[in-house]
Amino acid sequence: MSDDRARTGDRRVGIVVGSRSDIAAAERAMAVLDELEVDSEIRVISAHRAPDLLARFVAGAGDRGIRVFIAIAGLAAHLPGVVASQTTLPVIGVPMAGGVSDGLDALLAIVQMPKGVPVATVGVGNGENAALLAAAILAVGDDALGARLRARRAVQAGAIAADPANEGL
Ligand code: RP5
Numbered sequence: 643m644s645d646d647r648a649r650t651g652d653r654r655v656g657i658v659v660g661s662r663s664d665i666a667a668a669e670r671a672m673a674v675l676d677e678l679e680v681d682s683e684i685r686v687i688s689a690h691r692a693p694d695l696l697a698r699f700v701a702g703a704g705d706r707g708i709r710v711f712i713a714i715a716g717l718a719a720h721l722p723g724v725v726a727s728q729t730t731l732p733v734i735g736v737p738m739a740g741g742v743s744d745g746l747d748a749l750l751a752i753v754q755m756p757k758g759v760p761v762a763t764v765g766v767g768n769g770e771n772a773a774l775l776a777a778a779i780l781a782v783g784d785d786a787l788g789a790r791l792r793a794r795r796a797v798q799a800g801a802i803a804a805d806p807a808n809e810g811l
Contacts, residue, residue, distance in 0.1 A: 652707030655682040655776045658699065658725065660715035662686050664738050667714050667769035671736075674773035678790050680780060681707075682773075689715070689724040696721075700728040710776040713761075714769065716740045719748035722761045732779050734772045735761045 655675055657668045668684045675682045683706070687696045703711070711729070713722035714736040722735030737748030745766035753763040764771040774791070781788035802808065 653681045653683040656708040657712045658685045660721045664714045671769035671773040689721040712772045716748045719751040736772045
């Protein structure tokens with residue numbers, strides 16, 4: 643984080659996990675955001691065990707500069723929907739593995755938000771894609787960030803082109 647942003651406390655992405663057991667996915671998301679020079683914060687707040695704290699987190703997020711949420715949860719995985727119910731900022735849900743069908747339960751819970759309150763959904767455990775989608779949303783109003791995203795794509799494509807299996811293509 644730059645000194646300026648540290649001073650203003652401007653965290654553009656709010657990452658929240660339903661349990662400490664989900665923290666690795668949050669850290670993967672934060673690492674991608676760091677790489678793209680997007681500030682973020684990680685909070686550990688269960689939607690059902692600490693609903694008042696979650697409401698305070700969402701209500702105060704705008705003042706901390708948060709413009710996009712990433713909400714990560716397993717099992718009933720209601721956290722992303724509960725966050726989305728309290729804000730019109732974009733919410734990206736990350737379902738976590740575990741439960742009766744090892745993440746399919748959480749995936750369906752998040753992707754099947756009833757109409758009226760949307761949650762964007764990425765793959766099970768895919769904190770990286772949640773971060774990239776959050777950055778893409780922010781890049782709509784930030785050309786420099788858009789350029790960093792394009793550069794990252796170019797690096798990815800270059801690495802695949804450089805695979806010895808692709809010699810001559
Ligand atoms: C959800 O239940 C959490 O998001 C976590 O994925 C799952 C299990 O939570 P713990 O029992 O580990 O706290 O609320």
